[in-house]
Amino acid sequence: MKYLIDTTQKLIHRSSFVRDACEYHTTTLESRESTHDEAYVEKLIKHQDYSKCTQCYSSFFKG
Numbered sequence: 001m002k003y004l005i006d007t008t009q010k011l012i013h014r015s016s017f018v019r020d021a022c023e024y025h026t027t028t029l030e031s032r033e034s035t036h037d038e039a040y041v042e043k044l045i046k047h048q049d050y051s052k053c054t055q056c057y058s059s060f061f062k063g
């Protein structure tokens, strides 16, 4: 699983599910990060106030 990180809005997106509603495409290149490291993502959420994007994370459950 690849994650896309928006460091300005402090949002974690899932690369396979990113959609227009995520507004990830509106971020500047400087505020984008990508990783495959789930532990790193969890660390950002727990310790740096990052959130999982509701748009692409919820799509996982809706199918």
Ligand SMILES: [Zn+2]
Residues within 6 Å of the ligand: 012, 013, 014, 017, 018, 019, 022, 024, 053, 054, 055, 056, 057
């Ligand atoms: Zn998203």
